Amino acid sequence: MPPPIATPRARALGFGMRRARQARNLKVRELGRMIDVPPQNISNWESGKRIPKVDELATILGALRVEPAERARLVELARTATEPNWLEQHAPPTATFVDYERTATDMFEWASGLVPGLLQTPAYMRAIFAATARPKQDIEKHVMIRLARRDVLRSHPPLEYQAVLGEAVLHQDIGDRSEMAEQLRHLLAASRARNVSVRILPERRGYHPGLYGPFVIFDFEDLPPIVYLEHYRSNGYVYHDDHLADYRAAKATLSALALSEHDSEQLIQGVITELED
Structure with a gap:
């Protein structure tokens, strides 16, 4: 059975990723070119339709220079993103x-x-x-x-x-x-x-x-x-x-x-x- 999509944690993760990207004034395509990831993947992650692997998330957060506390929060959300309630x-x-x-x-x-x-x-x-x-x-x-x-x-x-x-x-x-x-x-x-x-x-x-x-x-x-x-x-x-x-x-x-x-x-x-x- 495929994992559930757009769970509360997955969407919170996506919201955080989007805020981090927008804080750097980057479009989805620009971020995709920067880290060599298809823009559609980033869009799916930001909507909560898909969940990035922890190493993929780490690459994005590093490129966006996300502060350590927020990085730790988002990584924890990624690790628990398939849980249905929160x-x-x-x-x-x-x-x-x-x-x-x-x-x-x-x-x-x-x-x-x-x-x-x-x-x-x-x-x-x-x-x-x-x-x-x-x-x-x-x-x-x-x-x-x-x-x-x-x-x-x-x-x-x-x-x-x-x-x-x-x-x-x-x-x-x-x-x-x-x-x-x-x-x-x-x-x-x-x-x-x-x-x-x-x-x-x-x-x-x-x-x-x-x-x-x-x-x-x-x-x-x-x-x-x-x-x-x-x-x-x-x-x-x-x-x-x-x-x-x-x-x-x-x-x-x-x-x-x-x-x-x-x-x-x-x-x-x-x-x-x-x-x-």
Whole structure:
């Protein structure tokens, strides 16, 4: 049986290879000529469709003068790239997650506690980061990165984005009342884009799979889908067909329980009115 293609680790490896190449302002063909490797091989490695051997990867990383820490990370990804699932020990979101957003065609997100990153206002972001006691300059850096992620919703073609939010998201005290009202107004404005759907799952709907925590399903044009699981200090990536089927079923259940887009808008507007009183 051939090894699985485009596993979470294989794609993270490919993203890292692409970033390293672009950091040197090299096209795929230029890098291919430099190391005497067919450009198609490099393209397949960068997409995760194929996995380079460790010695092939070492040649590329040497030519690109990749720093030792990043080189060690990518080599480890190459060695474990065929494993179907992955627990990444970092605080979310990572560069890998951002690359998934950038390369996906469709994205479904279940958010149970916070407004999703793609829909957050700068004030909401700052309130979250400030609660983690980050230095101010570090906070501003992360805010700019998160704001840049919104570009996927305005690209050509734009990412098709569906979000189902637990009603509790609307009632969190993130920032002051005016900042929370601003966030919810932005949520309404974003939801009116043709490629964006925001729906609210009311409280007291009984048991549903979303009670176990937030998740994201990424779909791609020519690669297998991937599920992202967000934890406090780590991220999980799920690739196995059986697990994917379970999360597809969870998506269907949450979508069935959620309010319509119109009723969700009315609910959000009602919370805004309460905050502004």
